[in-house]
Amino acid sequence: MTGDNSARWPWWGAVADWRNWRLPVKLAAVLAVPVLVAVGAGVVQIRGYVKASEGYSAMQRMVTLRAGLDPLITAVQAERAFAARRGENAGVDARRFKELTRATDTAAAGVHNLIERTTSLGEVTNARFRDVTVQLDGLPQLRERLAAGSVDLASAIGAYSVVLRALLDFDQAMVGDFGDPALSGTATALHNLAMAGEQMSWQHATVLAGISRGALLDDERTMLEQSWTRQQDKLADFSAVATPQQQAEYRATVAGGDVDGRNGLLQLVRDDPEVVRGGIDLDVWHDGSVGTSRQLGIALRSLEDQLTRAATRLQDETSDRAGAASVILLASLFAAGAVGFVVGRNLLRSLRALRGAALDVARHRLPTLVAQLRENAAPDVTVDPVPVHTTDELGQLARAFDAVHRQAVSSAAEQAELRTAMRNAFINLSRRSQGLVERQLRLMEELERQEEDPEQLAGLFKLDNLATRMRRNNENLMVLSGSDVARRFTRPVALADVLRAAASEIEQYQRVVVQATPSVEVVGYAAGDLVRLVAELLDNATTFSPPSTQVVVGGRARPGGGVLVDVLDAGVGMSEEDLAVANRKIALATADDSAELPVSRQLGLYVVGRLAGRHGIQVALREQGEGVRAVVALPAELVR
Structure with a gap:
């Protein structure tokens, strides 16, 4: 019977459930009888x-x-x-x-x-x-x-x-x-x-x-x-x-x-x-x-x-x-409501102050603090107390909320310090490993010049390629850690040389076919990052395509200025949903350097997005027959 009445008259259920009334409604209900009497007497x-x-x-x-x-x-x-x-x-x-x-x-x-x-x-x-x-x-x-x-x-x-x-x-x-x-x-x-x-x-x-x-x-x-x-x-x-x-x-x-x-x-x-x-x-x-x-x-x-x-x-x-x-009549109503107003005024004000402080902390203060910590800024970790200074139950609740706020700020700061320490550790390890790899590459180059046995020389070339890939992985770690890579070009580099250098930094470089490109040069400060970006795309293309197929990379003039670099494979391809997810991850990394690191299978796309975001490069993955085409759009200011 009760369920039927609630279905017919939903408002009756709201009225009957007086425990969930808002506090002003409860106070108004207390004053309703004298107010109605005063109104009835004066309206006539x-x-x-x-x-x-x-x-x-x-x-x-x-x-x-x-x-x-x-x-x-x-x-x-x-x-x-x-x-x-x-x-x-x-x-x-x-x-x-x-x-x-x-x-x-x-x-x-x-x-x-x-x-x-x-x-x-x-x-x-x-x-x-x-x-x-x-x-x-x-x-x-x-x-x-x-x-x-x-x-x-x-x-x-x-x-x-x-x-x-x-x-x-x-x-x-x-x-x-x-x-x-x-x-x-x-x-x-x-x-x-x-x-x-x-x-x-x-x-x-x-x-x-x-x-x-x-x-x-x-x-x-x-x-x-x-x-x-x-x-x-x-x-x-x-x-x-x-x-x-x-x-x-x-x-x-x-x-x-x-x-x-x-x-x-x-x-x-x-x-x-x-x-x-x-x-x-x-x-x-x-x-x-x-x-x-x-x-x-x-x-x-x-x-x-x-x-x-x-x-x-x-x-x-x-x-x-x-x-x-x-x-x-209004004076009578005011007199009738004065007692309720005096009693409820401080109560409502304290509740509103507590609610406003809680929402401000949740919506503004903590997000701002976390953003500042991500940017390695020195945030203000001072906790302003809730402006409720009474000693009643509401005052005690305000002090409890202040304690929660202080603990949240302290935890966020500790997490930020931990992330900073981990980042610095990654950077230091990457740089040390990078130095060792560079020394190893120089040593291999010297051995290659001295070696005359073709079989030994082929083995040295494989070791050289492996060391080159290790260097690229170290550089990727530095990119993911938010640090600049030390390997840069001081002069403009031909686009064809950039693509060949990118192909040389992957394991299956023999499968890469570098097609003819426009006779343009890439500015020196962006050439190194473009090599790493294209190398990641080539690495993905060779990894997710049959060993018997080739991966084609080339360039073409871009309408309105700039150059388009295409990386095309003939692999298993990707579904529309997977393509959308991959493009979204690249775009996220491009737009926000502070975005959370993805899982290991997605690190390559994340590195691509980070490198593209540094120079205003646009990267998109598209379906191409049975494979995938990666399109890298270089803006006009990066090429000559």
Whole structure:
């Protein structure tokens, strides 16, 4: 049963196995209960504040939308007034009309963008905006008729008024979305003032139309009186909901010569509609109405600013309350976790220091020390103690680790000293043996010159070859020990001579065929090492091929400079895997002089790699028919 549950819910097994929890998890588990209680107590209160803050943030976006609605209302009213100034069934100034329509379209696009960012509108408000969209979509057709002069003044004013009525209905619907009393009063006052402003704008356009045609229509006279009444009603509604300060600001703003002059002219028209027939100057009426609308716009923007500040203040207050509650909650959590933090802090710090020191020793200090010892450097064997200086169990563990570290360093140093001593012993023995072999070779050369018996002379030649091979083995020991070989050439040596010298240093030199080579010379400092390198390859080739076969060695020019030396046998060959292993061993010895020595059967390849690495020579073994081809690539700087 337990096994089935572990298979179904692996996380449950991890939770149940609490002994393997990380130490921070164990400490956190101890503090979980008080933390959960504190979080549960504070989340409910914070959530309420956040929700209220989001509501005020949504109202801020509606205030921004309301502020963006004003330019659209003003632009449509300006189009209506411009259309009313033309003569009856006359066209319009295309250039000026295009400027006005462009302003309207820009304002409409701005409102659409604000609507897309305002997601808190109610159902009624969204329906009213759809009505606005329908009316705005009809403006292009109305403008075409105006441009063609195919619509009379009254119809044009009426068509624009329908658009403005839809905009103001949308504004009224937004007022209903301001649910907070601190905002709804100013929003209502703002709407009432906008409604009064629309009546003033309609009066402006209607009187302009009457002056343009020379008379007011009967319906226009009646509607003018009704508009005046609605204007006064909306101003009264504004005064009923506006604060005394807002009323005072309105009276101070919407006042002056333009307002008084406009109101006086409007009263003349109301008293005697026939006065529009030459009794009122069109520009005077237009300028006065525009000035009054401008002052009314200032009052509207002031109310909008007040509404924005109020929404921002309320949003900030609720945000501050949420922040304060969050701070209290966090302080409670901190107090609950303080005890656990104080108790666990030193424990975690000590464990981390111990772990970091152990990893540093394993990954950096010991490998660096071993590398320095391999390079015969004088490493720093000082052991820095783990930075845990307490006397508790962790402190005792740190001191035990220091003891292990010191012993590891001491053992590494002893091993390095032993390797150095062995290396020096090999070098000394090789040099002493080398000296004896050189003396033996000189003695044999002297005997060969003095001997006339062919059989005796042949025996001396065999001894000479054997001594030469002994010298090569001594030199290989010196190479493996990391020492330079004393036998060097002071002058460049022909490549053919190098290959013949290499063949003479192996046992079965009779089987080696030296083919024609390029007429190049090998620089003196590399010629001796190249002789030993090729000799090792020839020795391998003759050893691992039938005695009846020949081993061919030759050279050829290398594309791009340098020379390629080929050693080809017809032996048993090597598998792809064995070739890869052999090439890898050569490459390892070429790249790293400190690589570990291989077993005895691989010493020849190791010597080849060591010698090649000294001069930047590349060596590779390849399959060639039934045998193996060894390719030695000499760089251009080694040949002349």
